[in-house]
Amino acid sequence: MVRFKNRWFLVEFITLSPESSRQPSFDNKQIYSALRQSIISNFGDTGWGAVGMSLTIKYFSPTTNICIIRVARDQHKLAWGAITLLTSVNGIRIIPHVVHVSGTIKHTQLAAIKHNREIISRFRARAKNPAAYHAQDSYEPYLAQSTREIEVLQE
Numbered sequence: 001m002v003r004f005k006n007r008w009f010l011v012e013f014i015t016l017s018p019e020s021s022r023q024p025s026f027d028n029k030q031i032y033s034a035l036r037q038s039i040i041s042n043f044g045d046t047g048w049g050a051v052g053m054s055l056t057i058k059y060f061s062p063t064t065n066i067c068i069i070r071v072a073r074d075q076h077k078l079a080w081g082a083i084t085l086l087t088s089v090n091g092i093r094i095i096p097h098v099v100h101v102s103g104t105i106k107h108t109q110l111a112a113i114k115h116n117r118e119i120i121s122r123f124r125a126r127a128k129n130p131a132a133y134h135a136q137d138s139y140e141p142y143l144a145q146s147t148r149e150i151e152v153l154q155e
Contacts, residue, residue, distance in 0.1 A: 006054070006155070007076035008108035009069040010100035010115065011083055016093040026090040028057040031067060034089040038082040051075045051082070058105075058153055059112070061146055064119040066099070068108055068153065076101070105155050112150050116143065 013031075026034075035055065039048045054072035061067075071079040086096050100111035120139045 004054075005073040005103070006070050007073050007079075008058075008100075008102045008105055009067075009071070009076075009080065009083065009098055010102075010108050010111050011067045011069060012097045012099050012115065012119070013065040013067065013089065014095040014097055015065065016095065026092060027062070028060050030090040031060060032057050034086055035069075035079075035082055038086045039078070042082060042085050043078060047078055047082075051079050055079060059150060061116070063142055064116055064146070066112060066115060066119070068105075068112060068150075070105075070155075073103070105153060109150050109153060113147050116146055116150075 032055070035057075036048065036052070039051055039055075051071060054070070054075065056070045057067060058070055059066075059068040069079070069083070080098065080101070083096050083098060086094065088094060099115050100108060102108045102111070120143060123139065
């Protein structure tokens with residue numbers, strides 16, 4: 001029996017428009033559609049034929065804009081190029097930042113949890129009154145929930 005070998009991307013979508021910097025109005029399906037269009041426009045139908053069957057969006061957090069993407073190992077460079085060349089999702093201008101690439105979902109999960117905490121600490125640092133804000137922090141329940149969601153992801 002042959003095992004399918006994958007590459008897992010942890011991608012942060014940095015939004016360029018200030019009004020949607022916190023809550024983007026896109027989801028897994030729209031990210032998949034934007035990636036599909038990026039592959040087709042940059043690498044043609046041949047590129048989509050190579051990547052299309054294995055490309056999957058496994059997780060997306062609208063709060064922190066991080067996404068976990070799975071693709072077959074042989075086509076991961078093509079998918080990485082398409083992610084890098086992505087300019088907008090659902091009409092929202094973005095900059096994709098590939099944070100981590102791994103051969104196992106476990107290491108990607110660990111990187112996602114760590115990166116989630118870093119993003120939340122950035123949100124806390126940007127608060128107008130950090131001491132008072134931290135006392136009534138609304139991000140602790142989010143961190144606990146997102147950690148559980150990320151940990152239950154299966155290959």
